[in-house]
Amino acid sequence: MRQPSVIARRLAVASVSLVVAAGAVACGPEDNDAKGAGGDSTPHKGGTLTVLNRNPQQDFDPARLYTSGGGNVPSLVFRTLTTRNRENGEAGAEVVPDLATDTGRPNKDATVWTYTLKEGLKYEDGTKITSADIKYGIERSFAPELSGGAPYLRDWLVGAADYQGPYKDKKGLAAIETPDERTIVFRLNKPEGEFPYLATQTQFTPVPKDKDTGTKYEEHPVSSGPYKVVKNENDGEHLVLERNTHWSASTDAERKAYPDRIDVRSGLDSSVINQRLSSSQGADAAAVTTDTNLGPAELAKVTGDKELAARVGTGHFGYTNYIAFNPTVKPFDNAKVRQAISYAIDRSSVVNAAGGSALAEPATTFLPDQKSFGHTPYDHFPAGKAGDPAKAKELLKEAGHADGLTVTLTHSNAKDFETSPEIATAIQDALKKAGITVKLQGLEENDYSDKIHNVKTEPGFFLAHWGADWPSGGPFLAPIFDGRQIVKDGANFNTGLLNDKPVNAEIDAINKLTDLDAAAARWGALDKKIGEQALTVPLFHPVYKRLVGKDIKNVVISDWTGVLDISQAAVK
């Protein structure tokens, strides 16, 4: 999971681009309209695709990128053992082979995973890609100089917890074996049926050891994908990618690579990006954005314009905005108080504050409402559209707060429509009706992040959000509700401090499953069960809407990323 915040640009690039930003999904009808709009909707090769972004691609080192494929642009350069299926909607939430011939062969209890590389794989300089390069790529992601990746490798690989990377520790990681040039074997310290999902992350991209320049590698990462970096100005502010002639479509079923050239401009203001996409003048006609959604104001304008509306891609990314309680803080130790608040929430004003019904869907479940997560509908404390203050008052009375209650709601001051203080004020306004006086404590982003992720300073009642590292219930539920993941001396995400033996046991049991559909069903059931404890109040799932330039064809939006897949887009 990731905290999509402006905490760090590193993060912003990796996760925000996927998470906060995001657009379109297969189930959204608009992308189909987009294809129809251009007349000849068949995509052709050639042309230059312009990318207009807010955040520069400051990190272009596969070790430092967080999300699978490193988000959109890096996935054009880095191929990984497995990758996400580049299809619209639900089908796009599947994991498929990329460099490997299959999505991985587990042993019986899913603690050993073996992959075989396809034949004829080459870097941009024509040299061969070997399994040792993949091992090396993973090892260097452990170097403190190249921090930033997801924690799973460190948590899952045998003996990896204290490994410091190949620069300090020349012996390497024993948990990864490369018996020959095409075979790579991973030994895990516990069963992990979702390892194929992890293998989509950029740490699984090959890095040739003799080309490794440490922290400077990102200036020119060696490409294994259809494009190579020919220009990287000002630390990722302006990127130019051109075709990697040693890449062969025959080994890559996923990336279409229609344009000849990709020109990435960043550092732009979000309203300017949307304005430019809607104007579609000159090169902007062949432009997309990989990190900027339509805001409510822009949406209001776009929906009134047929031509523009046809160019909006809609996507759903596995993501939930919720209220978190810390049950060690009074009065939230009382489940009745937590339930009362759940009943009192006015989801329609929260949804409006988040941008309206087109940009946010009210949520009553913690898991996103997608099949791959095993979404099982439930609404334990039905608040209806506008809240049930009567029921809330009743519960408060039972909890001994008949005269009302004053609580403090902590939130970030970061200015983003989705996490904005406006949502906090919407909640404040709604709880007033139930006799709960809410004081707002708005913190600067860094301070907020420090406080809510520290067991010692965690507030009792605060706004939070969680997004999927991959479209499955595991990374969505485990960090938040697995009692063994409570971190006492560092960043803790189990904010409800739940350490429930049956929950822990069920998590372990599901992790053993290598049948992902079966696992999904059980994740859904577990979510419903945990929901009874009212440790969180799910608020809404964001919906991503993004504009594309008028010449863009073949808009593909998967449920995995929720946004347009740049590897599928064509400009001719």
Add this chain to the structure above:
Amino acid sequence: MSDVTKAAAPARDLVEVSDLTVDFGDLRAVDGLTFRLERGAALALVGESGSGKSTVASALLGLHRGTGARVGGAIEVAGVDVRRAPEEALRRLRGGKAAMVFQDPLSSLDPYYAIGDQIAEVYRVHTRASRRAARARAVEVLDRVGIADAVRRSRSRPHEFSGGMRQRALIAMALACEPDLLIADEPTTALDVTVQAQILDLLHTLREETGMGLLLVTHDVGVAAESVDEVLVMRHGRAVEHGPVADVLGAPEQPYTRELLGAVPRVEVPRAVSGTGEAPSEVVLEATGLRREFGRGKRAFAAVDDVSLTIHRGETLGIVGESGSGKTTLGRMLVGLLEPTAGEVRYDGHARVGVNPAVQMVFQDPVSSLNPRRSVGESIADPLRARGERDEEDIRERVRELLERVGLVAAHYDRYPHEFSGGQRQRVGIARALAADPRLIVCDEPVSALDVTTQAQVVAMLGELQRELGLALVFVAHDLAVIRQVSDRVAVMRRGRIVEEGPADEVYDNPQDPYTKQLLAAVPALDPRIAVQRRAARRELTVV
């Protein structure tokens, strides 16, 4: 338009003013003034401040247009009806036929441009000459007014000129278009006495050579006596007396003219009453080897250099010198406002550091020496409060006494400085000094900002106070005549040093130092005949 053409007839006088009135709002600055000036003649408008004389000068060039002043009567200058002429004709008149020289030569020139360029600019406005020709003309007139090395100096900016040279440059600008009339508004007021004499001589010579008419506006009867044929004495915007200079100054008919002339201090007359009349008694203050430097490093210079003085009880020491002679610096060291760089000041025989209420000062500028935001009573009460008196009634009583003592009214206690005239403010300043019960008062140019009649009153009052209270006075001034009228002893300062010191009459009647002689020769005389003699004498005495 017809007025203008008609007025151009040559037979008329250079300036014809009849029944001129100028009103600023409710205030009538000039009231029914009539005079004329023939071609080549010279007329002086003499009056004290507020008499309206400068307003007349401005009105002659139509400078009141657009300022909201109302001008009545008729003004004709060089054939132009100034009140009715169109803007264009007026601009041709200004500088072309009638040129004006102002009081303060530093602020009257644009600090950012070379002097030659400024003159050339004016010349081109009137002649459409080429840039080059205009520059040549500028050099020519600068040379004409006696600026040595005019080619090079024409490229200098005003601040690189001395005061006298600037005034010469302004006169050169006036000459550039060969005007028929030169209007000089207090042309020498800001200048030292020796420079004043040079400028007056220059005007005299120029007039002889070019035959232009001169209208001189001045408060200084002596300056008028030196320079013109006719005098018009003004008061409250009206003409008091008008006639040939020898008649008006020699045998004034009007009481005001007599009063005015009577008030003018005369350098050749000894002091009427001497100080206390006692023989030199105890020493109040003694200064030895005083030196004061300003600036640092290469720019350092000594404003006062090795000056030693002794001041006795009840006597007046006059310190006279031109600007930059260091007399003000010396005065400030004597009262302790400035610390000397070297040497020491002994008060009552003890070396002293810092201020001492027993040594007070009366300042030159009656405006800046009083806090505009405090009532005069409060200012006078300062020394009383500062030495610890707390009884409000006592303080007010004492201040009232002091106010009355300096010729003001007790009720003035609660008034503010801006409600007083210059002379009254100076009296307030004196009262404040007296409030400290001083034994010595250093008066730094106490009367130089005042009109002559007021000047005489203040000087007389200081004398009275001195006799009554046995005060020692140090009287610092640039005006030789004033100094002679107040001093027992006189010290002449030049470039930070005392060049001559002695009993007043000795120094004045029998000067030893050549600089003293030059100073005395430069003093304008009230008698036009003596003025001619002095002018001749000045040509022989030139000290650099």
Add this chain to the structure above:
Amino acid sequence: MSGFLARRILGAVITLLAISVIVYVVFYVTPGNVAQITCGPRCSPAQVQQVAEQLHLNDPLYARYWDFLQGLVAGQDYSTGTSVQHCSAPCLGLSYQSDQQVTALILAKLPVSLSLVFGAMVLWLILGVGTGVLSAWRRGRLTERLLTGVTLAGVATPVFVIGLVLMIVVCGQLQLLPFPQYVAFTDDPEQWAWNLLLPWLSLALIEAAAFARLTRASMLETLAEDHIRTFRAYGVGERSIIGRHALRGALAPVIALNANNFGGAVGGAVLTETLFGLPGIGQELVHAVNVVDLPVVVGMVLVIGFFVVAANAVADVLYAVADRRVVLA
């Protein structure tokens, strides 16, 4: 002159050092776990500890500042993991976030900021001084009122409103100009100018009012001076009096204000840079502050401070050139 230079340089060095100390102290007490931010939110405590050690975040404040000074004077060596590289003096250290040398970062951002501010300065001087002169000349008339209103509209409207509306209208609806996108002057001077035109205008509109008011006030002051009366009394026309004499006299305070605003805008045009997507110093600095990237913050603040100090020194020299009575000290 050499004495003036020596004193100014010494003064500037002291000023800049004081600034760096203040920044160090302020950011030392700023909340936010720098190592966690730098490492990423999902970093384990052990990893965070490693990062903190690598960045010397556990050292006391004075030791870190001393390191900074050493880097400044003697340069410093740093590891990329695979090799050791040298950052030569004056070395402002490495960005926590991107591991880039701060000096390189500054050199990359500075041309953008300078392009923006220089162009805007030309515009605001033309707009501001022009308006000021006109309104001093036409004082009390309709022209003056209108001009004053227009310039004040500039100062009263935040740049993010003016700029956005300008951009939507000029680039989006009228399509007169392309949407601004920074092009280096050295790449294509013409495109550089076209693309910067709107940012220049937005920034200039904000600043112009102050110049208009100052010019007008000091013109009126100069017009009341004696030497103006001299030229009037010599028949010099009003145009020449306004344009030559009054304006010249009014320039000194304009120069001083310009120095101040120029220096300030190098780092202060954050909003303009953000809105128009110009990758300049201000934008980078705001980002660095948000992620507590101390070396970048210190480096950028020093550069901004340098420009403020330098602009003021240049103003003093100009002042002395314009008015030779002034002695440089």
Add this chain to the structure above:
Amino acid sequence: MTEAVLAVEAPGASAPGASGARQFWRRLRTQRAALVAAVVVALLVLVALAAPLLTAVEGQDPTTYHPSLVDSARGGVPIGSFGGISGDHWLGVEPQTGRDLFARLVYGARVSLGVALAATVVQVLIGVVVGVAAGLGSRLVDQLLSRFTDVIVAMPLMIMALALLAIVPSSFPRPVLVALVIGLIAWGSIAKIVRAQTLTLKGLDYVAAARLSGWGTWRIARRELLPGIAAPVITYAALLVPTNITVEAALSFLGVGVKPPTPSWGQMLTAADVWYQAAPQYLLLPAGALFVTVLALTVLGDGVRTALDPRAASRLRVGTGRKREAKA
């Protein structure tokens, strides 16, 4: 100066009993634009003070959400023409939340004006103390304080504001904090002005006379200098207020201004700029309010300057026949 000028200025100046303050009002009254501006400023202050009353009359408050008044499907654009203007909502409602715009605008006036005024007070206090101390103090004190002022001037305001606002705990009342931060960072120019003025006044004879009276430095600073410093400081401060309003707006844009749900104009503008096309009145209302305020304050500031103009005063004292001697 000529007698003409003397004569123009003389009648009023010699009117008996006219104190400094009365003269000031008299001069201010002659400027029509400044008077109009003063009335506007007074109205704005009144609106700000009476915000609870005004919203009570309207029957709204600035924080209540009205989800039913916005079109949720279209990003939350207000339903109805002109941004949902109605008898209940005089100026329409805010997009997304449906909060009453009139209420937010008048409450926003409180914050914007309050913050700007308070910040100005802080700036003036620090500037005057530092400036007077530097002007009166020894060479060393002057050097130190002037250098410190240089440092403050050379610090980028926005950045220091960002950093300082992050340091202070969130329990501290935010508007006060914003005012303090602006005040604490941007006092450099006022200190410079005060120092220069102090040096000028220090050279005046009446200060010398006060020294000769036997007063100490502190008393002289209080009684003789401060009143003389007041004129330029008031003038400058009048122009600082509008600047501070826009600084608050900019801080809001950077996300460190006054916190929601407290409305401020800056914050409204920040939220509204993207709504320029979809809901223009949302942007135009705070922008218009800001424009009118800044315009009025600036015109008033100019008027105050003219009324306090020390040159107008100095013209009074220059008559003819006065010899100016350069003081060493």
